[in-house]
Amino acid sequence: MAQKPKLAFYWCAACGGCDEAVLDLEEKLLDVASSADIVFWPAALDFKRHDLEAMTDGSILATFVSGAIRTTEQEEMVRLLRSKSQLVFAFGSCSHLGGVPGLANLWTRDTIFQTVYTENPSTPNVDGTLPQTNIGEDRRELGLPTFFDTVRTLDQVVAVDYYLPGCPPTPKILLAAVNQLFNGQLPEKGAVLAPDHALCEDCPRRDSHPDHLALDEFKRPQEILIDEGTCLLGQGILCLGPATRAGCEAQCIKGNMPCTGCFGPTSRVRDFGGKALSAIASVAAAKEEAGILRAFENIPDPIGTFYRYSLPSSLLKRRRLEAVR
Amino acid sequence: MPELFEPRIVAFFCNWCTYLAADLAGTSRIKYAPNARVIRVMCSGRVDAQFVLEAFARGADGVLIGGCHPGDCHYQEGNYSTLRRFELLRHLLKDIGIEEERFRLEWISASEGDKVRAVINDMVEKVRALGPLSRLPIAGGPLEEVAA
Numbered sequence: 001m002a003q004k005p006k007l008a009f010y011w012c013a014a015c016g017g018c019d020e021a022v023l024d025l026e027e028k029l030l031d032v033a034s035s036a037d038i039v040f041w042p043a044a045l046d047f048k049r050h051d052l053e054a055m056t057d058g059s060i061l062a063t064f065v066s067g068a069i070r071t072t073e074q075e076e077m078v079r080l081l082r083s084k085s086q087l088v089f090a091f092g093s094c095s096h097l098g099g100v101p102g103l104a105n106l107w108t109r110d111t112i113f114q115t116v117y118t119e120n121p122s123t124p125n126v127d128g129t130l131p132q133t134n135i136g137e138d139r140r141e142l143g144l145p146t147f148f149d150t151v152r153t154l155d156q157v158v159a160v161d162y163y164l165p166g167c168p169p170t171p172k173i174l175l176a177a178v179n180q181l182f183n184g185q186l187p188e189k190g191a192v193l194a195p196d197h198a199l200c201e202d203c204p205r206r207d208s209h210p211d212h213l214a215l216d217e218f219k220r221p222q223e224i225l226i227d228e229g230t231c232l233l234g235q236g237i238l239c240l241g242p243a244t245r246a247g248c249e250a251q252c253i254k255g256n257m258p259c260t261g262c263f264g265p266t267s268r269v270r271d272f273g274g275k276a277l278s279a280i281a282s283v284a285a286a287k288e289e290a291g292i293l294r295a296f297e298n299i300p301d302p303i304g305t306f307y308r309y310s311l312p313s314s315l316l317k318r319r320r321l322e323a324v325r
Numbered sequence: 326m327p328e329l330f331e332p333r334i335v336a337f338f339c340n341w342c343t344y345l346a347a348d349l350a351g352t353s354r355i356k357y358a359p360n361a362r363v364i365r366v367m368c369s370g371r372v373d374a375q376f377v378l379e380a381f382a383r384g385a386d387g388v389l390i391g392g393c394h395p396g397d398c399h400y401q402e403g404n405y406s407t408l409r410r411f412e413l414l415r416h417l418l419k420d421i422g423i424e425e426e427r428f429r430l431e432w433i434s435a436s437e438g439d440k441v442r443a444v445i446n447d448m449v450e451k452v453r454a455l456g457p458l459s460r461l462p463i464a465g466g467p468l469e470e471v472a473a
Contacts, residue, residue, distance in 0.1 A: 273374075316421055
């Protein structure tokens with residue numbers, strides 16, 4: 001009997017939601033498990049690094065990596081997984097674009113440690129102890145991973161063959177990718193395995209999109225009663241549907257919340273935040289500075305708004321180090 | 326040595342007003358700092374935020390956008406789009422640590438050759454005083470450059 005193809009899952013800087021998304025396959029996960037061997041998945045099964053090291057190079061058909069890269073351990077693990085795998089899939093926003101952990105690129109290791117371990121009022125730390133990477137004990141040197149100043153996307157560290165977007169990717173997106181993998185129907189390498197058009201095209205509220213959008217102000221979702229049937233941008237809610245790749249089945253919109261851009265850009269866009277900002281800025285109605293600034297008052301954090309999932313993959317990648325405190 | 330630093334300014338000038346003003350400055354033999362690399366666009370409204378971000382990422386120390394005065398746009402309202410995008414992008418760039426003097430929008434009509442001189446000279450001096458814009462390498466860069 002021919003050997004079953006081998007799959008692996010690994011997480012780096014992520015919340016674990018992508019591993020949840022694998023479980024969200026529900027009984028279809030059993031189909032996947034029956035046609036493949038899952039040889040490495042630390043979030044769900046007890047595998048150790050030495051198990052992976054013992055495998056032959058290239059023996060894993062495909063590895064799905066969720067999470068961005070922010071520690072030396074994550075970098076070592078993805079390099080190891082890369083050498084053991086024929087194909088590497090960036091799985092979810094964090095490995096694809098940097099994700100929410102990528103917003104740490106507004107700070108550095110030292111400023112993050114300072115806030116978390118010494119300034120945070122709910123963390124008593126009278127001795128000012130900060131995480132260390134080495135300890136000498138019983139004449140043994142023990143090492144812990146080092147934390148980088150800058151969070152990186154998976155493809156800034158190792159070569160990535162395919163991308164599954166989303167925070168997290170939907171079970172449908174994952175299942176389609178796995179089926180393409182098993183049936184030898186994957187597109188050209190480098191592809192994002194989701195539709196290549198903007199979410200607005202798939203939006204259930206598309207017909208109510210005004211022909212000409214001209215807003216005096218943006219409203220935050222908690223400030224108004226949002227109509228459940230009409231275009232969110234038309235109601236003054238900042239929705240990134242016009243700039244975001246489709247494929248999420250408009251789940252946020254169906255939940256009466258605006259798109260925040262987790263599926264990232266379409267293939268024609270180089271910098272998601274730049275494109276999203278251009279799209280949103282153009283719907284303000286005012287023609288002079290004071291009125292324009294008033295319209296944008298409810299966008300107090302443009303980086304967190306437009307680069308919520310993509311700062312490390314952006315053209316500028318991070319806040320300039322000189323500007324961090 | 327800051328006095329040796331020559332800033333690189335990428336200048337997006339609209340075809341109908343500011344580019345003609347720069348042309349007028351040239352034919353009038355008005356002298357000004359040679360630091361601006363002018364890119365002609367049909368309308369300042371064509372300048373996507375990505376163009377500005379890419380200029381900064383690829384080595385510009387400053388980015389200048391020049392368009393028609395309000396009400397004078399060849400396409401009626403293109404420069405209003407520019408202004409809206411400029412205000413939001415200016416906020417974003419400030420938050421990302423790019424000083425405000427490095428990003429500038431000016432309305433310069435086709436007859437204002439002298440304003441081209443004044444704006445570019447002024448911007449070059451201000452950016453020169455700030456020094457070169459440090460940035461991460463565009464293609465990811467080796468570990469050492471991001472490791473703490």
